[in-house]
Structure formats: C-alpha cells, structure tokens
Amino acid sequence: MILGNVNIIGNNEPLNIRVCNGKIADLTPASSKNKTGHLQLIFDDAIIFPGLINSHDHLDFNLFPKLGNRKYHNYTEWGKHIHKTCKDEIAAVLKIPVLLRSEWGIYKNLLCGVTTVVNHGEKFGLKNELITVFEESQCLHSVQFEKNWKIKLNNPLKRDLPVNIHVGEGDDWLSFREIDYLIQYNLLKRKLIGVHGVSMSAMQAEKFEALVWCPESNYFLLDKTAPVDALAKHTKILFGTDSTLTGSWDIWKHLRLARKTGLLSDEALYDSLNQNAANTWQLNTGSINEGKDADLVVAKQPAGKKGLDAFFALTPADILLVIHKGEIGLFDQAMLPQLQHIELDNYSKVFITGACKYVKGDLPALIKMIKAYQPDVNFPAEIKELVQL
Numbered sequence: 430m431i432l433g434n435v436n437i438i439g440n441n442e443p444l445n446i447r448v449c450n451g452k453i454a455d456l457t458p459a460s461s462k463n464k465t466g467h468l469q470l471i472f473d474d475a476i477i478f479p480g481l482i483n484s485h486d487h488l489d490f491n492l493f494p495k496l497g498n499r500k501y502h503n504y505t506e507w508g509k510h511i512h513k514t515c516k517d518e519i520a521a522v523l524k525i526p527v528l529l530r531s532e533w534g535i536y537k538n539l540l541c542g543v544t545t546v547v548n549h550g551e552k553f554g555l556k557n558e559l560i561t562v563f564e565e566s567q568c569l570h571s572v573q574f575e576k577n578w579k580i581k582l583n584n585p586l587k588r589d590l591p592v593n594i595h596v597g598e599g600d601d602w603l604s605f606r607e608i609d610y611l612i613q614y615n616l617l618k619r620k621l622i623g624v625h626g627v628s629m630s631a632m633q634a635e636k637f638e639a640l641v642w643c644p645e646s647n648y649f650l651l652d653k654t655a656p657v658d659a660l661a662k663h664t665k666i667l668f669g670t671d672s673t674l675t676g677s678w679d680i681w682k683h684l685r686l687a688r689k690t691g692l693l694s695d696e697a698l699y700d701s702l703n704q705n706a707a708n709t710w711q712l713n714t715g716s717i718n719e720g721k722d723a724d725l726v727v728a729k730q731p732a733g734k735k736g737l738d739a740f741f742a743l744t745p746a747d748i749l750l751v752i753h754k755g756e757i758g759l760f761d762q763a764m765l766p767q768l769q770h771i772e773l774d775n776y777s778k779v780f781i782t783g784a785c786k787y788v789k790g791d792l793p794a795l796i797k798m799i800k801a802y803q804p805d806v807n808f809p810a811e812i813k814e815l816v817q818l
Contacts, residue, residue, distance in 0.1 A: 430755070431469045434459045435477040435727060437717055438699070438740055446477065448723040451755035455719055470767050472727060475749060476739055479715050480544025480560075480724035482706035483680060485624050485641040485669025488534030488548045488562070489527045492799070492806050493674045494518065500652045503599025504625075505573050507650050525802040528553065532795055534672070535559055539788065540745050540781065540812075541680045544724040544753045545712060547641075547669070549593060549624065559758050559789055561724075563710055566622065571595040572607040579614050591620040591638060591709075598625035600653050605630070612636045622709060624669065626655045634663035639709045642701065644690060645683045646671035658692040665709055666693065668701040678809045681744055688741050695737040723755040746784035758789045781812055 430448040437444060443459035447467065496515045501507040512519065522530070531553055538546045538560055545561040552564045567590045569575045569582065575594075582592060592615075597608045605628040612633065615621060620638040623629070627647050634640065640660055647654035657666050668687070670680050677683065687698055707715025714724040727750040731742040751759040760768060762785035776787040777794075799806055 430752075431467045432477065432725070432727060432750075433469055433471040435472050435475050436730065438476060438478050438736060446717065446725070448725075448752065448755050451723055453717060453719055453721050453723050453725075456717070468770065470750070470764065472749070474730045475727050476730050477717065477725060477727045478740060479703040479707075479717060479721075480726050480751065480753065481542050481680060481702045482667075482710070482712070482715065483538055483543045483546045483670055484622075484639075484667035484701075484706050484710070485549055485643055485671055486534060486538065486546050487550055487672040487674075488531040488546065489550065489553075490530070490672035490674050491534040491537050491678065492522050492525060492530050492803075493672065494807065495649060495676070496674055497650060501599075501650050502601045503604045504571070504595065504650065505603075506599075508574070521803050521805070525799055525806070529795065529799050529802070533799065535562065536788065536790075536792055536795070537673075537678050537809075538680075539751060539758055540748075540779070540786070541678075542726040542728070542743075542745070542748050542751055543680060544726070544751065544758075545706075545710075545714065547593065547710065549595075558753070558756065560753055561712075563712075565710070566591045566593040569594040571598070572611055582611075582614060582619065583616050585617065588617045588619055591622050593622050593624070595625055596621075596623040597628040597633075597655075598647075598650075599628055600651055601628070604628040608633045622667075626660065627651060627653055629655060629660060631659050631663050634660040637664045639665040639667050639705070641667045641669040642687070643669045643671045643676070643683075644687045645677060646675035648686070649675045654690065654692075656692070661693065661697060665705045666697065666701050667706045667709060668698070679745060681741075684741055695741070699737060699740065723752055725752045726750065744782065746782040748786070756789075760787050761785070762787065779812060 432446045434443045445457050445459055447454040496511040497507055547563045567587045569578050597604050622639045623637050624641045626640045642657050644654045670683050703715040714722045728743050729747045730739050734742050749761045776789055777792045779786050
C-alpha cells in the first residue's frame with residue numbers, strides 16, 4: 430500500500446509512504462514514481478501522523494455518563510459520593526457485560542484515530558485487530574483502593590514490568606502524601622508510570638518513569654490539573670483521556686483543552702501522544718520512519734491551518750484513514766473510489782457529525798447487543814446514525 434501526497438506534521442514537502450507487511454517500508458518525495466503492484470491511495474490537502482497513543486483509559490467504563498456534580502478534593506471523595514448518589518446510573522451500566530463495554534471502548538478510541546490504548550484495570554486478554562490494547566504492565570488502581578498494594582508492588586516475579594497506577598489525584602495533603610508513600614514502599618525500585626499527579630511535586634516526579642496527564646478528567650473532578658509544565662523537567666509526560674465517567678469520548682476535545690492551558694508547548698503535547706508514549710511503553714510506533722509499525726492516521730487538513738495548528742484543530746469527522754499494523758480499520762466515504770478492492774462486508778457505516786465513515790467489524794450489531802441489556806444507554810451525540818451494510 431502506498432499513501433501518496435501526504436504531509437507529515439513538521440515536514441514542508443509532501444511525501445509518499447509505502448506500507449508493507451505491517452511496517453513502514455520507505456518514504457519518498459511525492460514527485461517520485463511509485464512502485465507498481467501496490468494499492469495506491471492519493472490524497473489532496475491531507476496530513477498524516479502516527480496513530481495516537483492514549484496512555485490512560487478504562488475501556489469498560491465508556492458507556493457511563495459523567496458522574497459527579499461538584500468540586501472534590503480527591504478521587505476517594507468523588508468515588509464515595511457517586512456511589513452514594515448515582516447508584517441507579519452505575520447499576521444500569523454495570524448490567525452490560527464487561528466485554529461488550531470494553532469493545533465499545535475500543536471503537537471509541539478507533540473513531541478518534543487512536544491506534545494504541547493503555548487499558549487501566551483487569552486484564553481481559555482482549556483479542557482485537559482494530560487497535561492495540563496495551564496490557565503489558567502491572568496495573569494497580571491506587572494506594573487508597575488497591576488491596577495489598579504494597580505486596581503487589583514488591584512482587585519479585587513482576588519486577589521487570591512497569592507499574593501503572595493512579596496517584597496524586599487530588600489537591601489536598603492526602604493526595605500529596607500518598608505519592609511519597611508509593612515512592613517509599615517501591616522497595617524494588619520498579620519503573621513507576623503515574624496517572625493524574627495533580628498534587629505531584631518536581632522532587633516526586635523524579636521518581637517516576639512517566640506521568641500520564643488527563644486534564645479534562647482533572648478539571649471535571651477537581652477544577653485543577655497537574656503542573657505538567659514543571660513536572661516535564663523531571664519526567665516524561667504522556668497523554669490520557671480516562672473514561673466517559675469524567676470526560677468526553679472525543680480525545681480531540683481533551684487535546685484542545687490541554688493546549689488551552691498553555692502548560693506544555695505544542696511540540697511537547699504532540700510528543701505526549703506518540704514518541705514519549707512509544708518509548709515509555711516500548712512500542713515500535715510513535716513516529717513515521719522506516720521499520721516502524723504502520724500505525725498511521727490521515728486526515729483532511731483544516732482550511733487555513735498548517736502543522737500543529739492543523740493537527741490540534743482536527744475532529745473525528747476530519748479523519749480519512751486509520752491504519753493499524755498495515756491494516757485499514759477506518760476510512761472515510763470519500764476514499765471509496767480508491768478502495769474498490771476492499772471487502773465492504775467486513776465494515777459497517779457510522780456517521781460522525783454528518784461525515785460517513787466505514788469501520789471494520791459490525792459496530793451496529795455491538796450496539797444492538799449493548800442496548801439489549803440497557804436500552805437507555807447513551808452513545809455520543811456526535812454519532813448520529815448507525816447503519817448496517
């Protein structure tokens with residue numbers, strides 16, 4: 430497959446990118462002759478970037494509405510409050526089998542151009558070709574909610590795995606102190622990847638391999654977010670959405686909020702979604718170079734915008750193509766004339782803010798199964814209509 434005449438973020442000259450056996454095979458100027466025998470997709474005014482890496486999501490929590498109606502001091506206070514005041518809403522969603530909820534979480538990410546998601550929670554062993562569900566870490570919920578967390582943290586059989594844990598999710602002394610507590614009991618000096626870190630200090634950040642920043646979730650719960658401008662000098666910053674319990678389904682809305690804070694430069698925010706995340710999770714993706722996994726997204730270039738301005742202006746409706754390990758998982762209806770070979774029976778239609786996309790798998794059937802358990806479950810308002818081919 431050759432993706433022709435695409436503009437890489439930060440590169441002024443359009444390129445052709447050849448994909449072979451799930452990898453990026455080579456990059457050549459758009460003016461050069463393409464090798465014959467390959468499917469060629471030619472674009473006009475399109476940008477290409479590595480598939481997004483969402484470093485924090487709870488895949489099985491993405492059918493929940495936002496829960497909580499005030500500012501909280503920490504996540505334990507929020508958790509106690511919603512379990513007391515939102516029992517019916519929680520019970521209604523939990524009636525849906527966890528695998529069905531997780532499958533929707535995968536689609537939620539795919540529709541936004543995410544090709545790798547780090548799932549926080551129990552390992553379901555999800556076998557899904559749409560995107561990479563990364564579970565190669567020891568996932569602990571938090572110091573407050575994870576039973577026997579000290580024993581689990583210091584399990585010598587897992588010392589080579591990074592530890593993925595919520596920490597410092599609050600603006601009070603309890604939240605700050607639990608970070609020290611975690612560091613103190615990391616007796617095996619394991620690699621810590623913290624999530625949220627709203628109360629984290631620069632000195633504490635030095636003890637972490639990386640911090641996953643989830644600004645929309647933080648502002649919803651706490652009306653405050655992590656001081657990532659200071660923390661970035663001491664640890665790597667990654668980006669996460671958390672689930673729809675505390676934020677939008679659309680990662681692009683999270684990114685625009687993050688950009689509005691001005692806490693990270695555009696370049697640093699962009700890196701948090703690709704190179705920083707790929708390095709932390711040891712993935713063979715995160716950049717557009719020969720030999721990297723072909724996890725790629727092509728999108729329409731927003732009018733009047735270039736480079737990172739164009740990137741941060743994107744919406745799911747703008748996405749033209751999502752490729753995961755060389756396979757097309759999503760494409761816009763505008764691509765159909767160039768995809769005559771494709772088996773449309775393997776795809777279903779979804780309309781996102783009026784834009785027709787084809788997604789791999791039977792998404793309407795999944796939604797039908799979910800609604801059989803909970804007819805009132807709400808899917809994102811931007812997804813207006815689902816039609817089975």
